[in-house]
Amino acid sequence: MRLLPRRPRSVRTRLVLISTVLATVAVLVSQAAGLAVMRSWLTGQIDHRLTQFRPPPPAAYGRPPHGPVPEDALPSDFRVFFYASDGRLRSHSLGSGTGRPRLPESASGPALERGRPVTVPDAGGGADWRVVADTGPDGRSVVVALPLDTVEGATSKLLWFSLAIGVVTAAGVGLLGSAAVRLGLRPLARMERTALRITGGESALTVADTDPRTETGRLGIAFNTMLGQVRAALHRKDASEQRLRRFMADAGHELRTPLTSIQGFAELLVEQPRLPAARRREAHELIARNAERMSRLVDDLFLLAKLGYAPVAHRETVDLLSLAADGVGAAVVAHPGREVRLAPLGGGDADGPGPALDVVEALGDAHQLSQVIGNLLANACRHTPSGARVEVRVGAVLTGPETGGTDRPGRSSATAALPAGVPACVVEVADDGPGLAADAARQVFERFYRGPAAAGEGVEPGSGLGLSIAATIAEAHGGRLELDTRPGYGCVFRLLLPRSVGPDPYCPA
Structure with a gap:
């Protein structure tokens, strides 16, 4: 026969059942203990009366002890039984009442211990007797007995009373306990309804019961914390x-422009094979230029994807001053006539007054850090007028609102702030151009964001990935790339890297 699975009981049902059973058991145990104590006390009272009783002399019986004894010789519930001189139990007794205890037939038989009360059954099956053996005035054995019918009657009534109390207690605890448990579990019921409403689409709801002094309150706090984390994860x-959709759309748009140009000029060359040599050379140059643009864009996208999931693979001691000098030299060649110079972080220049340039070393990938400096210089030269100066400063600081690495008004970054007071090596690329508004400054590190090029420069716009790549490389090195700017005061891009190489005068201990 297949057994059906037992239906699980609810928490409320289990709590009511457990409380009812415990309360009933507690009442019954206490009543049983009281019953035992009362029976013991009543029996002790009877034993006291038995041990204090002394049989009267034979003359007080009104008849010789060999003859029958009147039943009402003792005006009480005592019964006195005698053993004859030959040791046999006499059929007559002293005292009144019905029934008699089951005593040994001979004094030489199983004897009762003298002076010690014991319980014996009734000869006719009635209530038990409490008896004690003694020696009469004439030296013969005498048994004094008292019935236990009053004791058994009292204990029987108390037993039934205890059972009734147990039934009433069980019913009362069941009813009142159900109401109390329902009242106590009301916060859980509210929490359950809130959870059902959340699953129904009302995701902004929270649990109202958050008292940390109660279990349900602590559960509510944990539930709200979990909801907050789930909402944050969903928002992320x-x-x-x-961002992925926007990135794909921007990437498609950026790739479509050069691809359309390549396709157009290729179709022109195919459909018009007799183009003049100058026009054919121009078409080939435009095709090559757009292909190169697509190649750079694909390389930048690949680098971003690689930096997004892989840490810096190659780390070595890098001289940031040498990298900055190489970047300044390349920028001067790429932008002739532009004033680009190298200076210490504290002010002055390499040959003038102010702190002298010294080696500033950090731990990282030299190629990637060189790419960051190159991107910052290219960005400064592309988006500032030709007469604006660009200055690269190298040094080391303790991070803070004034020195960099932490957040403050007018400063933007794509990565989290560094702890304050941490030694860091710094490379700054500053210009005295027009600067950026706050809204534009917050977007410069976004992918495919392109600020306005310098007026009249005729410089081909970039892909909008340079600063995003630089910020990603800085974050991969455990550092930060940030921007300080405001309209009319130029821009200062600051690369901060954790100090991880021996002491130098620019990295204070």
Whole structure:
């Protein structure tokens, strides 16, 4: 026969059942203990009366002890039984009442211990007797007995009373306990309804019972914390999906422009094979230029994807001053006529007054850090007028609102702030151009964001990935790339890297 699975009981049902059983058991145990104590006390009272009783002399019986004894010789519930001189139990007794205890037939038989009360059954099956053996005035054995019918009657009534109390207690605890448990579990019921509403789509709800002094309150706090984390995860997921969609759309748009140009000029060359040599050379140059642009864009996208999931693979001691000098030299060649110079972080220049340039070393990938400096210089030269100066400063500081690494008004970054007071090596790329508004400054590190190029420069716009790549490389090195700017005061891009190489005068201990 297949057994059906037992239906699980609810928490409220289990609590009511447990409380009812415990209360009933407690009442019954206490009543049983009281019954035992009362029976013991009543029996002790009877034993006291038995041990204090002394049989009267034979003359007080009104008849010789060999003849029958009147039943009402003792005006009480005592019964006195005698053993004859030959040791046999006499059929007559002293005292009144019905029934008689089951005593030994001979004094030489199983004897009762003298002076010690014992319980014996009734000869006719009635209530038990409490008897004690003694020696009469004439030296013969005498048994004094008292019936236990009053004791058994009292204990029987108390037993039934205890059972009734137990039944009433069980019913009362069941009813009142159900109401009390329902009242106590009301916060859980509210929490359950809130959870059902949340699953129904009302995701902004929270649990109202958050008293840390109660179990349900602590559960509510944990539930709200869990809801907050789930909402944050969902928001991050939605934001990530939105960024991915925007990234794919921007990447497609950026790739479509050079691809359309390549396709157009290729079709021109195919459809018009007799183009003049100058026009054919121009078409080939435009195709090559757009192909190179696509190649750079694909390389930048690949680098971003690689930096997004892989740590810096190659770490070595890097001289940031040498990297900055190489970047300044490349910028001067790429932008002739532009004033680009190298200076210490504290002010002055390499040959003038102010702190002298010294070696500033950090731990990282030299190629990637060189790419960061190159991107910052290219960005400064592309988006500032030709007469604006660009200065690269190298040094070391303790992070703070004034020196960099932490957040403050007018400062933006794509990565989290560094702890204050941490030694860091710094490379700053500063210009005295027009600067950026607050809204534009918050977007410069976004992918495919392109600020306005310098007026009249005729410089081909970039892909909008340079600063995003630089910020990602800085974050991969455990550092930060940030921007201090405001309209009319130029821009200062600051690369901060954790100090991890021996002491130098620019990295205070």
